[in-house]
Every structure is written in C-alpha cells, then in structure tokens.
Amino acid sequence: xxxxxxxxxxxxxxxxxxxxxxxxxxxxxxxxxxxxxxxxxxxxxxxxxxxxxxxxxxxxxxxxxxxxxxxxxxxxxxxxxxxxxxxxxxxxxxxxxxxxxxxxxxxxxxxxxxxxxxxxxxxxxxxxxxxxxxxxxxxxxxxxxxxxxxxxxxxxxxxxxx
Amino acid sequence: xxxxxxxxxxxxxxxxxxxxxxxxxxxxxxxxxxxxxxxxxxxxxxxxxxxxxxxxxxxxxxxxxxxxxxxxxxxxxxxxxxxxxxxxxxxxxxxxxxxxxxxxxxxxxxxxxxxxxxxxxxxxxxxxxxxxxxxxxxxxxxxxxxxxxxxxxxxxxxxxxxxxxxxxxxxxxxxxxxxxxxxxxxxxxxxxxxxxxxxxxxxxxxxxxxxxxxxxxxxxxxxxxxxxxxxxxxxxxxxxxxxxxxxxx
Numbered sequence: 001x002x003x004x005x006x007x008x009x010x011x012x013x014x015x016x017x018x019x020x021x022x023x024x025x026x027x028x029x030x031x032x033x034x035x036x037x038x039x040x041x042x043x044x045x046x047x048x049x050x051x052x053x054x055x056x057x058x059x060x061x062x063x064x065x066x067x068x069x070x071x072x073x074x075x076x077x078x079x080x081x082x083x084x085x086x087x088x089x090x091x092x093x094x095x096x097x098x099x100x101x102x103x104x105x106x107x108x109x110x111x112x113x114x115x116x117x118x119x120x121x122x123x124x125x126x127x128x129x130x131x132x133x134x135x136x137x138x139x140x141x142x143x144x145x146x147x148x149x150x151x152x153x154x155x156x157x158x159x160x161x162x
Numbered sequence: 163x164x165x166x167x168x169x170x171x172x173x174x175x176x177x178x179x180x181x182x183x184x185x186x187x188x189x190x191x192x193x194x195x196x197x198x199x200x201x202x203x204x205x206x207x208x209x210x211x212x213x214x215x216x217x218x219x220x221x222x223x224x225x226x227x228x229x230x231x232x233x234x235x236x237x238x239x240x241x242x243x244x245x246x247x248x249x250x251x252x253x254x255x256x257x258x259x260x261x262x263x264x265x266x267x268x269x270x271x272x273x274x275x276x277x278x279x280x281x282x283x284x285x286x287x288x289x290x291x292x293x294x295x296x297x298x299x300x301x302x303x304x305x306x307x308x309x310x311x312x313x314x315x316x317x318x319x320x321x322x323x324x325x326x327x328x329x330x331x332x333x334x335x336x337x338x339x340x341x342x343x344x345x346x347x348x349x350x351x352x353x354x355x356x357x358x359x360x361x362x363x364x365x366x367x368x369x370x371x372x373x374x375x376x377x378x379x380x381x382x383x384x385x386x387x388x389x390x391x392x393x394x395x396x397x398x399x400x401x402x403x404x405x406x407x408x409x410x411x
Contacts, residue, residue, distance in 0.1 A: 036299070039302075039304070039305055040302055040303075041299040041302070042299040042300070042301075042302035042312060042315070043299070043312050043314070043315060046310065046312035046313075046314065046315070047197075047304050047310065047347075049312075049314075050310050050344055050347045050348060051192055051195075051347055051348050051351045051352075052348065053225075053344075053347075053348035054348070055224075055348060055349055055352070055354070056223055056224045056357065057220060057223075057224055057349075057354075057357045057360050057361070059349075059354045059355070059360060060360070079363075081363075081364070081365055082363040083360050083361065083363075085220070085360055085361055086216050086360070086361045086362065086363045087363075089223075090220070090223050090224065090357075114214045114215070114216070114260055115212055115214045115363055117260070117263075118263070119213065119261060119262075119263050120263065120264070120277050121213060121238050121239075121240075121261060121277035121278055121279055122212050122213065122279075123209050123210065123211075123212065123278070126212050126364070
C-alpha cells in the first residue's frame with residue numbers, strides 16, 4: 001500500500017475529529033434532558049410540571065358536595081349561573097380543610113356593586129343601579145338574598161346571615 | 163403472599179422503573195388525562211361581559227401573577243361612529259377592580275358613541291408566532307393545543323414578548339422569565355374549568371374543547387357568528403369572540 005505511505009497526518013486529523021465528535025455526543029447526552037424532543041422541540045417534562053401547579057379555586061362542583069342547600073336555593077333564582085367563587089373568592093384551602101379554614105363573609109355593599117353598579121359600558125340587558133341613589137350605602141342583603149336576589153326573599157336574607 | 167422466583171424478578175423490574183421515576187423527580191401526571199383527546203380553546207361572548215374584573219382577580223390569585231402584570235385583562239372600548247378606526251381604549255389595573263363610570267365630559271362624547279368591554283387573554287394560537295421565535299425551545303404548543311412556557315429553560319430574552327401580536331406575554335420581574343396565560347393547564351387537565359371561567363358571573367367566558375363532540379361550543383359556533391382577533395396574522399388563534407365589534411384590535 002504505497003499509496004498511503006505518507007498519510008499519517010490524515011490519520012491524525014481523523015483521530016482528532018473522531019475524539020471531537022465523541023466528546024460532543026457525550027456532552028450532548030449529558031446536558032440535553034431526556035424528555036427533550038418527546039413531543040417537539042422542547043422539554044416534554046415541562047408539560048407535567050405546569051400541570052402539577054397547585055389549584056386555588058376549588059370549583060363549584062366541589063362546593064356543592066357540602067353546600068347542597070345553597071345550590072338548591074341558587075338554582076331557582078337569577079344567580080343560578082353565578083359560581084360560588086365568583087363572590088366568595090378562591091376556596092380550595094377551605095375545601096381541603098373545612099374545619100380550620102373559614103371563608104370570610106363578603107360585605108354585600110361592596111360585593112354586589114362590583115357587578116351591579118351602573119356603567120354606560122355595561123350591556124343593556126344587565127340589571128344595574130346607581131348604588132348611591134338605590135341604597136345609600138346600605139348592605140344589599142338588607143332587602144335582597146344574594147343567593148336568590150329577588151325582593152320577596154328578604155326574610156330569608158336575614159335567616160342566612162346568622 | 164406466595165413469592166416464587168418469577169414473581170420476585172418481575173417485582174424487582176417494576177421497582178427499578180418506579181425508582182428511576184422517583185430519582186428523575188418527575189411530577190405526578192394527571193391520571194386518565196390523554197393529551198391526544200383534547201384541543202383547548204376559549205369562547206368569549208362580548209355582549210355578556212359586564213367588566214366586573216372577577217376574571218382578572220381570579221387569574222391573579224390562581225396563578226400568583228405579580229402585581230401590575232396580567233395574564234388576562236379587560237379593555238373598555240369607546241367607539242364614535244365617525245371614527246371607528248380610532249377607538250378610545252382603557253384598562254385601569256387591567257380592569258381588576260372594575261371600571262368606574264367616566265366623569266361627564268371625559269372620553270368620547272356624543273350620542274353616537276358606543277361602549278363595551280372586551281376580555282382578553284392568550285389566544286393559544288395553533289401557529290403561534292411566540293413559540294416560533296424562541297431560541298431555546300422554552301415555549302411551545304402542547305399536543306392538546308395550549309401554549310406554555312418552560313420556566314426552567316427560559317432565558318428571559320424577550321423575543322416572544324415582542325412576537326406576540328396580542329400583547330399577552332410579560333417578563334416576570336423577579337424570576338426574569340416569560341410568563342403568560344396557561345389556560346389554567348393545572349386545572350383543565352384535572353377536569354376543572356379555568357379560574358377566569360369559574361369566576362365569570364355572566365358566562366361571558368367559556369372554556370371549550372374542540373375535540374369533544376359534546377362540548378357546547380360546537381352548537382354555539384354553528385348558530386352564531388364568531389371571529390378571532392387579528393385574523394390577518396394567520397396565527398390560528400383559538401380565543402373565539404362572539405358579538406365582537408370591528409373596532410377591536
């Protein structure tokens with residue numbers, strides 16, 4: 001094999017190249033997470049990491065397990081479609097430990113006005129009042145039951161407050 | 163227990179696999195949730211939005227959103243019929259505390275001015291510009307159609323913040339990573355709706371699963387006109403708006 005007599009320098013270059021490629025593959029295997037590329041050009045495990053974040057709002061299905069009475073009352077009234085945590089705030093902690101974590105009863109003078117304060121940008125079908133004229137700062141549950149808000153239920157409002 | 167050799171060897175193999183899982187620190191996946199069975203979207207009826215800010219507050223608490231930043235927000239539009247191309251838009255605190263009635267004489271005035279609220283959030287685009295510009299693969303569309311950020315991989319380079327045509331991304335001031343609406347991925351994978359939909363009192367927002375034939379979105383889309391924001395961008399946006407005015411950007 002006379003032809004390769006003076007090819008030692010080529011072998012050296014090839015060896016260096018081989019070592020380089022091997023090192024690159026080793027580093028790559030070490031640094032790129034296993035799940036990278038599982039679904040696309042990203043770390044597949046990060047989907048599960050986002051899915052594992054803690055839940056803060058329990059969801060009305062959870063509330064209804066214990067508060068069936070409120071659910072029944074609400075079902076018949078105008079607030080049937082308003083979920084519990086829309087007014088009572090996030091209650092996952094209360095749902096996890098109902099004994100020690102007690103929700104704070106909202107102040108209806110503030111709470112109801114968030115939705116029902118008159119505003120020219122609100123859709124015309126939505127019932128709204130200027131609270132300063134309508135109730136002069138009185139809490140709304142003086143006359144209305146929040147869970148079933150028509151006026152006729154006023155005594156029930158007091159019942160519920162207890 | 164009847165322990166023979168075959169059973170013992172099977173058990174060791176299973177334990178080895180389980181132990182590898184524990185070592186990898188892989189978080190517990192939602193049981194019975196198959197990504198291939200879902201294609202998530204959101205339906206927003208503009209005519210039902212009353213601008214109460216419940217969705218913004220619920221989102222902030224659910225996702226621990228830093229103060230002054232918003233993963234969802236509400237805009238108030240004022241449109242004059244002579245200048246529909248130039249609406250007046252405001253969103254005080256993202257609409258988090260509602261919208262005070264404008265003082266008389268401020269904003270656009272006149273009998274022909276109309277006003278309405280538009281809730282906004284990430285459109286979870288099927289061909290999202292934000293995921294295409296990420297240089298490190300830290301943001302992506304999941305197989306079930308939700309655009310997420312991998313906070314461990316994000317460099318905070320801000321490319322995606324600039325690429326989003328809807329302004330839905332921000333850089334977390336302390337973590338220095340991009341953040342955005344996850345469509346409450348931690349909730350929807352467990353059968354719950356998103357925090358904003360849970361808190362919306364009028365049903366203006368509806369989480370929708372386009373791959374679920376029983377989802378009411380199919381009936382709604384069949385009977386109503388819906389549109390997406392900036393359709394000319396061809397982003398494959400999946401936040402569908404009903405009763406949307408043409409002046410909304």
